[in-house]
């Protein structure tokens with residue numbers, strides 16, 4: 001329980017770390033880290049620094065898998081684009097100095113908030129088996145292979161996405177629902193980075209040209225505006241060279257108090 005709670009906390013804190021105050025972290029951590037290994041209440045403020053800074057993973061011999069890293073199923077084009085954006089990311093150099101780069105790769109894990117109950121108690125079985133929709137297929141390359149990079153200065157995101165054979169809709173092409181899923185994931189992650197915890201209120205999609213199964217495409221996400229609790233994002237899915245437009249979308253994301261996910 002502790003391991004999975006901390007796993008999500010690490011991802012969420014990395015996502016939010018540049019943007020938000022300790023006050024928001026306090027709210028999130030209250031839900032993510034309710035008890036420690038000895039059953040005593042955590043002090044979120046006292047432990048946030050340890051959680052965000054801990055490395056390597058202290059509670060298990062194996063780190064949780066970061067699905068945004070390359071694997072053997074990635075095509076040469078996927079790898080090329082990963083390398084291209086990675087080369088523009090900030091990197092730790094010797095002596096822990098950071099080389100400045102506008103881009104940052106976002107890590108990705110296959111568990112989401114473990115304690116979210118949807119307003120009622122989930123069974124332990126369901127909690128244990130819950131997996132992030134896009135990261136629930138064990139066979140590498142069969143489903144969603146993707147990595148998201150965020151540009152902190154331009155407030156844009158790019159996702160390099162390779163659609164596997166299980167995402168077929170029309171013969172030889174990607175299912176519209178799978179395209180909607182990757183768009184929701186990228187724009188939702190982007191909105192979370194900009195505004196903190198959000199939920200998708202509206203997603204409008206125009207499918208312009210089919211995406212061949214197995215191909216690599218780019219999902220470009222841009223911030224349109226923030227109005228109070230509403231974050232508006234627009235998105236384009238293009239071929240990897242940018243020449244062909246596959247899909248266009250706009251999304252509205254509404255900021256939520258995390259307790260919204262806990263039935264409060």
Ligand SMILES: CCCCCCCCCCCCCCCC(=O)SCCNC(=O)CCNC(=O)[C@H](O)C(C)(C)COP(=O)(O)OP(=O)(O)OC[C@H]1O[C@@H](n2cnc3c(N)ncnc32)[C@H](O)[C@@H]1OP(=O)(O)O
Nearest residue numbers: 184185188189192197198199200201202228230252254256
């Ligand atoms: C916790 C974070 C974890 C992060 C981890 C990150 C790592 C992992 C990344 C994975 C990334 C996956 C990203 C998937 C993201 C989902 O797929 S979320 C799932 C799908 N979405 C839902 O289930 C949402 C269901 N709907 C709701 O819960 C509620 O309707 C909402 C959206 C929270 C809004 O309810 P509310 O808080 O009561 O707000 P409400 O007062 O109704 O509306 C606020 C404003 O928005 C407007 N509005 C609301 N809905 C609409 C609408 N449909 N159209 C137009 N305007 C609207 C209202 O008119 C109002 O406007 P103003 O009057 O302020 O101008």
